[in-house]
Amino acid sequence: MIEFADVSVTYPDDIQALRDINLKIEKGEFAFIVGPTGTGKSTLLKLVYREETPTKGRVIVGGRDVTKLRGGAVARLRRGIGVVFQDFRLLPQRTAAENVAFALYVTGASGKEMRVRVPEVLDLVGLADRADAYPHQLSGGEQQRVSIARALVHNPPILLADEPTGNLDPDTSWDIIQLLSRINLRGTTIVVASHDQHIVDRMTKRVIALDKGAVARDEEKGKYYELAKP
Amino acid sequence: MSLRSLEFAVVESATGIVRNSLMSVASVTTVGLSLAILGSFVLLALGLNNAVQSEMSKFEVAVWLKGDISEIEATNLELEIRALPHVKSVELISAEATWEKIKKDWRDKIELGGVQPTSLTDHFRVTLSDARYTAGTAESVRKISKVEEVIEGRQIVEQVVRFADFVNLIGWCTAGVLFLIAAFIVSNTIRLTVYARRREIKIMQLVGATNWFIRLPYLFEGTVLGALGGGAACLLVFGGGCYLEEAVAKIMPLLAQFSSGLDPMRFYGGLVGAGCFIGAMGSLISIRRFLKV
Numbered sequence: 001m002i003e004f005a006d007v008s009v010t011y012p013d014d015i016q017a018l019r020d021i022n023l024k025i026e027k028g029e030f031a032f033i034v035g036p037t038g039t040g041k042s043t044l045l046k047l048v049y050r051e052e053t054p055t056k057g058r059v060i061v062g063g064r065d066v067t068k069l070r071g072g073a074v075a076r077l078r079r080g081i082g083v084v085f086q087d088f089r090l091l092p093q094r095t096a097a098e099n100v101a102f103a104l105y106v107t108g109a110s111g112k113e114m115r116v117r118v119p120e121v122l123d124l125v126g127l128a129d130r131a132d133a134y135p136h137q138l139s140g141g142e143q144q145r146v147s148i149a150r151a152l153v154h155n156p157p158i159l160l161a162d163e164p165t166g167n168l169d170p171d172t173s174w175d176i177i178q179l180l181s182r183i184n185l186r187g188t189t190i191v192v193a194s195h196d197q198h199i200v201d202r203m204t205k206r207v208i209a210l211d212k213g214a215v216a217r218d219e220e221k222g223k224y225y226e227l228a229k230p
Numbered sequence: 231m232s233l234r235s236l237e238f239a240v241v242e243s244a245t246g247i248v249r250n251s252l253m254s255v256a257s258v259t260t261v262g263l264s265l266a267i268l269g270s271f272v273l274l275a276l277g278l279n280n281a282v283q284s285e286m287s288k289f290e291v292a293v294w295l296k297g298d299i300s301e302i303e304a305t306n307l308e309l310e311i312r313a314l315p316h317v318k319s320v321e322l323i324s325a326e327a328t329w330e331k332i333k334k335d336w337r338d339k340i341e342l343g344g345v346q347p348t349s350l351t352d353h354f355r356v357t358l359s360d361a362r363y364t365a366g367t368a369e370s371v372r373k374i375s376k377v378e379e380v381i382e383g384r385q386i387v388e389q390v391v392r393f394a395d396f397v398n399l400i401g402w403c404t405a406g407v408l409f410l411i412a413a414f415i416v417s418n419t420i421r422l423t424v425y426a427r428r429r430e431i432k433i434m435q436l437v438g439a440t441n442w443f444i445r446l447p448y449l450f451e452g453t454v455l456g457a458l459g460g461g462a463a464c465l466l467v468f469g470g471g472c473y474l475e476e477a478v479a480k481i482m483p484l485l486a487q488f489s490s491g492l493d494p495m496r497f498y499g500g501l502v503g504a505g506c507f508i509g510a511m512g513s514l515i516s517i518r519r520f521l522k523v
Contacts, residue, residue, distance in 0.1 A: 049436070072440050079438035089433055103437035106444075108234045154438065 001027040001158060001189045002048055007057035009043055009213075017043045018213045021057070025191060027157070030184045032200050033193040034224055035210035041193035044210070045160045048191070049081045050074050062157065079107060082151025082159040082188075086166035088143045090135045096146045097122060097131040103150050121149040125179060141172035148179060152188075159183060161192045165199060173199055197224040235443045242447035243454060246423040253419040254455055260415045261459025261508055264408035265501050266466035271401030273471060276492060278394040291368050293354040294378040303376055304352070311356055314370050316363040325350040351378060409508065412459070416512030420452050424516055431520055441521050448513045456509020460502035467501065 007021040018040045025031050033041045046052040047059045050066050058065050062080065069077055090099050097118050104114045122128050125145040135143055144164060151159055161180060165173035177192075177199050184190045194200060200207060200223065207222030208215060217226060247254045293311065295304065304322065312320050328350050358367055368380045424431065434444050 075438045075440040077438070078436060083436055089429065089436075091430060091433065102433070105234070106238070106434045106439035107437060108232050108443075150437065 001025055001029070001062060002191070003058075003060040004044075004047070005058045005060065007047065007054045007059060009040070009047070009052060010055040016213050018047075018054070021215060023208065023215065023218070025189065027189055028184070028187050029206060030181065030190045030203075031192070031206040031208060032203070032222075033191065033208045033210060034195060034200055035216070036195065039210045040213040041210055042162050045083070045162050045191065045193055048158070048160060049078055049083055075107075079154045080156045080158065082148075082154070082156045084144070084147050084151050084159070084161040084164050086163035088135070088140075088147045088167075090143055090146055090150075092135050095132050095134055096127060096138065096142075096149075099135070099146055100150045100153050103153050107154070117153055121152050122146075124152065124183075125149045139172070140168050141175060144168065144172075144176050145179065148176075148183075152183065156188070158189045158191070161190070161194075163194060163196075164192060165194065165196050170198065174202075177203065195224075200224040235446050238443070239446035239450045242427075243450035246420075246427075246447065246451045247454065249426065250419060250422050253422055257416045257419040257455045257509075258458045258462060261412045261456055261505050262462030262466065264405075264412040264508075265460055265463030265505055266470070267408055268401075268405040268504070269463055269467040269497070269501050270470065271397075271405055272497075273467070273492070275394070275398045275401050278397055291356040291358065291364060291371065292381045293356055293371050294381070295352050295354070296376050296378045297351045299352070299376050307374065307376055308354060310374055311354060311371060314367055316359050316367055318357045318359045321355045321357075322352060323355055324352050328353065409504075413508045413512045413515070416452055416455055416509050417515045418512075419455065420448050420513040420516040423451060424448060424520055428520065435521075444521065445514070445517050448517045449510055452509035452511075452513025452516075453506045454509070456505040456507065456512070457502055458505070459509070460505025463501045463505065464498045468498075 002023075002025040004021045004023040007018060008016065009018040010016050021044065033044060035041055043052060047054060048061055048066070050059075050069060053067050059067055061077065064077075066074075066077055091102065094102060100118045100121060101114045104117060109117070119128065119131070122131050125148050127142060127145050127149065130138060130142060133142075135146070138146065144167075148159075148164075159180070164180070165176055168176060173196060180190055180192065181203070204221045204223070207217070207219050207224070209217040209222075209226075295307070299307075308320050308322065311317060356367070356371070358364055371377060372380050431444055
């Protein structure tokens with residue numbers, strides 16, 4: 001589903017954000033990307049939805065090299081990738097339902113499609129009864145659920161989450177991860193960048209550890225830190 | 231362009247203009263003033279050009295013939311002058327006709343008692359296609375025999391032509407600079423809207439809205455501001471134009487036939503069109519940076 005082949009990202013001033021990344025994330029997988037802040041987790045995700053392009057190498061999403069996409073093709077790629085952030089990125093002057101509908105509206109969906117799809121995804125994230133609340137009336141966890149609903153509204157095969165629990169308390173964080181896990185069971189490929197040790201350890205999913213821009217460790221059913229540390 | 235993107239663009243651009251009303255007014259004003267000055271210069275330059283053109287036909291070359299010339303010689307001479315480059319027409323004015331004209335023009339002004347028509351000769355009135363060639367043509371005619379004297383309005387013509395060229399140059403330079411300033415101010419206005427909407431733009435990009443969908447509202451906003459500025463310029467030029475034409479006619483009666491000869495619909499349409507162009511360019515410049523991924 002997602003493949004990185006010899007990917008390096010170098011910023012001006014020779015700062016290497018990522019170096020020689022070779023990774024393959026299969027369809028329907030649930031993977032954590034862990035590592036300290038500034039180690040390239042966000043950059044790795046940005047490469048997938050083409051917010052960034054690699055200085056070297058190829059990024060293949062759904063069988064297509066996304067580094068070569070231009071204009072309209074980038075827009076179409078993004079309709080197939082849901083993205084969730086630490087800061088939710090909701091529009092404050094729009095209700096939960098309107099925030100979700102906005103994603104459909106700006107991509108030219110019909111009114112009928114919006115009327116059907118918006119309650120559907122709000123129900124999926126457990127917010128059917130808060131549809132008319134504004135972001136400031138919602139708790140952090142609820143806001144993140146709205147942003148997940150928005151990410152899912154195009155029914156994307158891939159969902160990326162960049163520190164989705166960074167602003168949430170431990171219990172709420174766990175709820176959100178459980179929600180992502182349920183979405184994963186429906187067949188959506190999920191990649192979560194996180195430095196939340198408890199969650200990563202408790203989930204025992206695939207863990208890709210980055211260190212200074214390179215893959216330090218890639219384990220099935222991994223933990224946040226390497227296990228047998230003498 | 232889908233119906234959705236049109237609907238979105240119209241609603242969003244209207245919101246943008248209302249929200250940034252102060253900057254919008256500033257944009258409309260600068261676009262209006264720039265285009266008004268541009269328009270005035272266009273009118274002035276065209277008017278001067280036309281005036282020069284019409285004066286040119288007056289600044290013909292008068293070729294006075296020797297008194298003893300025969301009719302055949304005169305005809306040959308006429309053909310010879312006609313064959314010269316840039317000559318538009320050649321007309322023979324008899325001594326009698328000249329005398330009649332002098333009597334009519336100068337009656338009551340000077341005493342014509344001592345002047346006799348016999349002291350006059352026939353002359354050709356040679357009209358040129360372009361005033362710039364007056365001197366050269368006069369020179370060529372002088373070389374032909376049987377010509378008594380060649381009189382041309384060279385200096386006046388040259389001065390007027392030079393003045394017109396100068397006005398043209400100043401006009402285009404001023405207009406160019408103003409054009410840039412107007413585009414810059416519109417671009418800044420749009421930048422404010424874009425800046426206020428940067429979260430929305432980011433989200434739109436994230437959920438897969440196309441660049442044109444995102445761009446269109448700002449393009450609309452800029453174009454509308456530019457068009458309004460163009461409209462303001464039309465009013466200014468129309469109001470000022472009537473006054474200006476009168477004033478110029480008073481200051482330079484020489485250029486009495488002062489008129490741009492432009493179709494007003496095309497001229498005012500052109501001003502509004504130029505306004506739209508400035509606005510659209512300004513907004514595209516502003517949004518470009520935000521859309522770069």
